[in-house]
Amino acid sequence: MPGPSFDALKRFFETSSAASKATRPLHREARVGIELAGGPAHFTMQTGQAQVVDGAAEDPDFSLYLPDGAVRHITAVKSDDVGEFGVEFFKLVISREPDAKVRVRVHASTARLLSNGYLSVLALGGAKVGWWLLRNGVKNPKAAIDRLRGR
Numbered sequence: 001m002p003g004p005s006f007d008a009l010k011r012f013f014e015t016s017s018a019a020s021k022a023t024r025p026l027h028r029e030a031r032v033g034i035e036l037a038g039g040p041a042h043f044t045m046q047t048g049q050a051q052v053v054d055g056a057a058e059d060p061d062f063s064l065y066l067p068d069g070a071v072r073h074i075t076a077v078k079s080d081d082v083g084e085f086g087v088e089f090f091k092l093v094i095s096r097e098p099d100a101k102v103r104v105r106v107h108a109s110t111a112r113l114l115s116n117g118y119l120s121v122l123a124l125g126g127a128k129v130g131w132w133l134l135r136n137g138v139k140n141p142k143a144a145i146d147r148l149r150g151r
Contacts, residue, residue: 002054003038005071010052013043017080023050025120033063033107036071061108061116069099082121083128090132 002010013019023045032043033056042057043050057063066074070092077085092102106113113119122129 002041003036005036005066005068006038006041006052006054008071008075009034009036009041009066012075013050013052016075016077018077018082018085019050021080022082022085022121022124025124026050026117027115030116030118031057031060033057033060035063035065037068059107061113061118062104062106065103065105067099067101069097070095070102073100081128083125086122086125086129087132090129090136094136 013023026045028045028048030043030045034041034043034052039054040056041052041054042060043052044057045051073092074085074089077088079085089102092100093104095101108116
């Protein structure tokens with residue numbers, strides 16, 4: 001059953017310029033499971049446009065647990081800068097606040113993540129995301145994936 005966080009994410013991906021820019025390089029097969037307080041949802045590019053859909057994802061590339069506070073924070077980013085959005089997202093990944101902490105669980109192989117365009121999304125974040133990741137101990141994209149895998 002969709003709730004406020006689902007509605008906010010759906011609206012964000014349908015209307016945000018930063019979200020539109022960030023999702024443009026993703027392949028139609030890209031899919032992300034999303035666990036919200038109101039239940040499961042998923043992100044898909046199946047139609048060629050970013051969509052947040054009610055219900056669990058089938059064979060997602062990765063899954064995100066997004067508490068309501070994280071959704072409020074992400075959807076409040078008003079910048080058109082993909083890098084700024086990326087830094088704010090990664091801050092939530094390392095947050096220690098339970099209502100803001102985003103948890104990531106990677107399911108797909110590194111090859112599938114690359115072929116579905118996620119590295120291109122990271123590259124769109126440019127120097128802002130790159131420097132932020134370096135300052136937080138992530139030296140390269142594979143290291144970022146390994147850290148998200150818990151390695």
